[in-house]
Amino acid sequence: MKKVNFSKSLCVVICILIALLQVTDIQAAPKERLNKTTATLEVGKTVTLKVLNTKKSISWSSKNVKIATVSGKGTVKGIKAGTTTVSAKFGKETLSCKITVKTDSTVLSISEQGIFSAGGITVTSDGTFNPENQWEDSGAGQTSHVDHANVFYQIPVNDTELPMVFLHGYGQSRMGWMTTPDGREGWSEMFLRKGHSVFLIDEPRRGEAGMTSVSGDISTKTLDQRWYTQFRIGRWENGKSVVNKGSQFPNSEASIDQFFRQMTPDTGMKSDMGGDFDNVTVAKAVAATIDEVYKRTGKNSILVTHSQGGGPGWTAAGYTDHIAAIIAIEPGGAPAADSDDYKAVTEKKIPVTFYFGDYIDNGDPTIQATGMWQAMRQSCYDFAKAYTAQGGNCTVVDLPKEGITGNDHFMFQDLNNGVIANHIENWIKKNVE
The missing domain is CATH 3.40.50.1820 (Alpha/Beta hydrolase fold, catalytic domain)
Structure with missing residues (x-):
């Protein structure tokens, strides 16, 4: 009867385990994020923000609605030149986008x-x-x-x-x-x-x-x-x-x-x-x-x-x-x-x-x-x-x-x-x- 080489057997087991780990697809859950963290638009123009990787209900808000407004669907509209922040809140999470509004140089608003x-x-x-003689000429x-x-x-x-x-x-x-x-x-x-x-x-x-x-x-x-x-x-x-x-x-x-x-x-x-x-x-x-x-x-x-x-x-x-x-x-x-x-x-x-x-x-x-x-x-x-x-x-x-x-x-x-x-x-x- 042949003797088994313990060291060689151990090496074979380890290699098999490593191979199994390499072919196993282990992925972390994707993190929620905005499609934009900064955006520049002109007065009167719009840009749409989206929260990616979530199906949760989103609450949108603008820090300064005189600069830019945001709809319930994340559509941001430039109102006046300046800078503000638009935020998306869902659950305990809040994501923000810096909004810069500029005037169109060819249009005077x-x-x-x-x-x-x-x-x-x-x-x-x-x-x-x-008042019954308003046409008299002396004033x-x-x-x-x-x-x-x-x-x-x-x-x-x-x-x-x-x-x-x-x-x-x-x-x-x-x-x-x-x-x-x-x-x-x-x-x-x-x-x-x-x-x-x-x-x-x-x-x-x-x-x-x-x-x-x-x-x-x-x-x-x-x-x-x-x-x-x-x-x-x-x-x-x-x-x-x-x-x-x-x-x-x-x-x-x-x-x-x-x-x-x-x-x-x-x-x-x-x-x-x-x-x-x-x-x-x-x-x-x-x-x-x-x-x-x-x-x-x-x-x-x-x-x-x-x-x-x-x-x-x-x-x-x-x-x-x-x-x-x-x-x-x-x-x-x-x-x-x-x-x-x-x-x-x-x-x-x-x-x-x-x-x-x-x-x-x-x-x-x-x-x-x-x-x-x-x-x-x-x-x-x-x-x-x-x-x-x-x-x-x-x-x-x-x-x-x-x-x-x-x-x-x-x-x-x-x-x-x-x-x-x-x-x-x-x-x-x-x-x-």
Whole structure:
């Protein structure tokens, strides 16, 4: 009889066991998980979340329904730009997905818009109104609501920044901020896309706010070329617009026609040069607008002024505490250091920046406007020097020195208006809280 080798037998048994383990399919139960742990979508778009590997009942919730909502079946919808968390709860388990909602860069979504009046006074005539004789011509006992601003506003869905209040210049209305002579996008839309709500003023006695407490004269003089020249667009020769070299003005015949037609008269002025402009009345209406914006949004406003509108912009600082910054686009000057307007701006430590375009240092010396613009810009440099010397935040942006050339007095309507809007937004980011 042969003896059995115990060691060899043991090795055979072990090998058989190992082989059996390798061919046995042993799998752990799959773990529940979301099909996505992060998701990015645009406002108005949807994405569907699912809990995998479970048949349990799911309860869905969004941490911030103002940013994104979620249905009972896990469909997430973007409501407003921002970030939130959507959670799925089943039994004792909770799974979460980070949701980022963005705006579609090609679509401007407005959450609210409207029109309101701000400021103004009510004038009441002596006597008693007789409703049975309403056509009598004295106006006895009747009222007139006058000298207010008319404000058109829009609030974007992506309302993440400070509101901006825009005030036009001489002979203009809010239209200038809304479009360009050649029909491109204006600054109001550009800043809406950047997350600012916009409030566009028609100042008292102008545009949609024509009711006035004083009687003006609507001139019928032919003055288009006066203002074309004053605005540094170029020279008007032989019935044609000859723009400055390198100009960014949209100089087609159709654009020239549209530019002239955006001019509008002041119902309370007699001068056709703005000599009797009522700075205080306009300033009070601007301040009332800014206070109304604060009441509606809880935020201070960035005030953007243009040309003649610069004056009321400074004065408004004495009537409201809710100006976050002043951006003065080629104002007709700046307050002297010993003036009440200067003190109002400096005491409230309002950040200020001035923007000036081209053809000032290099303007045609035979045109009177060239010297005028040099003097007006210098007053702004003087303001900035005095303000910064006492610790204020003030800059003068001379666009040609920034490498941005070809701009006239209406830089916000020029062909490169988007470049300048971006420059301003960068200033806001760095200087305004």
